[in-house]
Amino acid sequence: MPERLLIVDDEATLCESLKRVFEREGFEVLTAPDAEAALALFEEGAFDLILSDILLPAMDGIEFLQAVKKQAPEQIVIIMTAYASIETAVGALRAGAHDYILKPVIHDEIKRLVRLALNERALRAENILLKKQIEDRFDFEHIRGRSPAIQDLIEQVKKIADSRSNVLILGETGTGKELFTRAIHFNSSRRNRPFVPINCSAIPDNLLESELFGHVKGAFTGATQTKRGLLEEADGGTVFLDEIADLGFSLQAKLLRVIDDHEIRPLGSTQSRKVDLRLVAATNKDIRQAVKDGTLREDLYYRLSVVTLHLPALRERKEDIPLLAQQFVIKYAQELTKEAREITPSAVKLLADYDWPGNVRELQNVIERAVLLSEGKSILPEHLPDGIRKGETFILKALDETLSIENYTKEFIKRYEISMNEQRLADMLGITRKALWEKRKRWGLVKK
Ligand SMILES: Nc1ncnc2c1ncn2[C@@H]1O[C@H](COP(=O)(O)OP(=O)(O)OP(=O)(O)O)[C@@H](O)[C@H]1O
Numbered sequence: 001m002p003e004r005l006l007i008v009d010d011e012a013t014l015c016e017s018l019k020r021v022f023e024r025e026g027f028e029v030l031t032a033p034d035a036e037a038a039l040a041l042f043e044e045g046a047f048d049l050i051l052s053d054i055l056l057p058a059m060d061g062i063e064f065l066q067a068v069k070k071q072a073p074e075q076i077v078i079i080m081t082a083y084a085s086i087e088t089a090v091g092a093l094r095a096g097a098h099d100y101i102l103k104p105v106i107h108d109e110i111k112r113l114v115r116l117a118l119n120e121r122a123l124r125a126e127n128i129l130l131k132k133q134i135e136d137r138f139d140f141e142h143i144r145g146r147s148p149a150i151q152d153l154i155e156q157v158k159k160i161a162d163s164r165s166n167v168l169i170l171g172e173t174g175t176g177k178e179l180f181t182r183a184i185h186f187n188s189s190r191r192n193r194p195f196v197p198i199n200c201s202a203i204p205d206n207l208l209e210s211e212l213f214g215h216v217k218g219a220f221t222g223a224t225q226t227k228r229g230l231l232e233e234a235d236g237g238t239v240f241l242d243e244i245a246d247l248g249f250s251l252q253a254k255l256l257r258v259i260d261d262h263e264i265r266p267l268g269s270t271q272s273r274k275v276d277l278r279l280v281a282a283t284n285k286d287i288r289q290a291v292k293d294g295t296l297r298e299d300l301y302y303r304l305s306v307v308t309l310h311l312p313a314l315r316e317r318k319e320d321i322p323l324l325a326q327q328f329v330i331k332y333a334q335e336l337t338k339e340a341r342e343i344t345p346s347a348v349k350l351l352a353d354y355d356w357p358g359n360v361r362e363l364q365n366v367i368e369r370a371v372l373l374s375e376g377k378s379i380l381p382e383h384l385p386d387g388i389r390k391g392e393t394f395i396l397k398a399l400d401e402t403l404s405i406e407n408y409t410k411e412f413i414k415r416y417e418i419s420m421n422e423q424r425l426a427d428m429l430g431i432t433r434k435a436l437w438e439k440r441k442r443w444g445l446v447k448k
């Protein structure tokens with residue numbers, strides 16, 4: 001898309017000559033003889049840059065500039081002035097002009113000024129983007145958690161981030177596997193090289209192969225062009241192999257070769273290429289079981305699991321719930337422009353009593369919805385979904401489901417042993433602590 005320029009000057013010949021100059025430079029140029037006409041054009045569509053005379057009929061250049069800036073504070077405006085006075089120049093800059101140029105306008109000079117201004121803007125935009133990316137995903141501040149488990153993990157990640165070791169991340173859905181992977185990449189010296197996430201279960205194997213390794217023209221029907229694979233694109237960076245347990249057997253063998261030889265060979269090619277990759281693999285499945293079942297190659301498992309991180313389920317670190325929940329309230333209140341600031345103690349208690357099968361992602365969703373429903377500063381129990389609010393109905397539900405008392409007791413213990421202390425659990429069941437201990441021992445629920 002060409003860059004759009006608006007030229008405002010009551011002198012028609014100047015407008016025309018500048019129009020020609022900038023069109024030759026590849027710009028799309030519109031002109032206006034006065035501020036009113038210019039404002040009308042401005043309101044219709046965005047301009048990358050506005051060049052405006054300071055002395056215009058009716059509304060003058062400075063007023064025009066102020067009107068523009070009020071609507072679009074980021075708009076770049078360069079003022080043209082015939083007065084070689086410091087005052088007018090300062091006035092224009094103070095009103096928000098990006099720069100000014102003296103009349104008669106020298107073409108080379110104005111071209112240079114316009115280029116400079118646009119380059120600067122592009123750089124600024126890039127910086128903002130980069131900074132946002134950094135804030136979004138790089139640092140550990142985005143990993144919340146006071147539990148020893150999370151603190152330990154952060155320490156481990158700091159230690160291993162900069163090595164080349166492959167990493168295997170295990171954890172239930174929503175526990176933060178991708179978040180931690182990004183932390184690893186962006187805290188390694190590879191941070192300025194690509195981070196390439198690949199979901200091994202999302203694409204059928206034959207397609208995935210050409211995605212990963214690339215292909216040369218004519219390698220298979222439909223391969224009309226040579227295409228670089230993701231593994232080659234990722235050269236020097238980090239590849240995130242999500243859902244690794246779902247990777248097909250033949251691709252596992254190929255991946256093994258990448259790890260051993262640091263080489264890839266595109267489909268249909270006779271030549272291999274060197275790649276420098278760090279692999280982080282993740283799964284929410286029982287990976288040892290997959291190895292036992294023979295669906296995941298043992299040798300691949302060993303190469304990927306040089307460092308293994310276990311992300312605990314949220315219900316195993318309930319102390320993180322209030323902190324995370326509070327964090328999400330602030331986040332979503334900002335995004336949804338709501339007043340919500342805090343969660344009442346009774347609502348926090350409900351959150352802490354719940355099991356969170358979807359882990360942090362589920363908590364995040366629950367809080368987003370609660371913030372949306374909230375009206376004042378506080379998140380109340382009524383803003384939480386039924387399933388969480390009526391946690392206690394477990395008792396009735398269980399009786400409904402004709403569970404034997406024995407099994408019911410067992411389920412009850414499993415469900416509440418984390419959120420309740422032993423005495424309370426025993427009280428709820430109407431038994432002594434010793435009896436509770438004996439039951440747990442019998443059922444293999446005793447903590448080691
Ligand atoms: N400790 C944490 N602190 C802050 N946010 C977290 C934390 N853990 C997870 N999240 C957030 O929860 C969401 C789910 O995390 P992520 O996508 O990393 O999970 P996952 O383990 O990859 O899940 P899945 O197995 O379903 O792909 C993300 O929005 C992530 O930012």
Ligand SMILES: [Mg+2]
Pocket residue numbers: 177178242
């Ligand atoms: Mg994930």
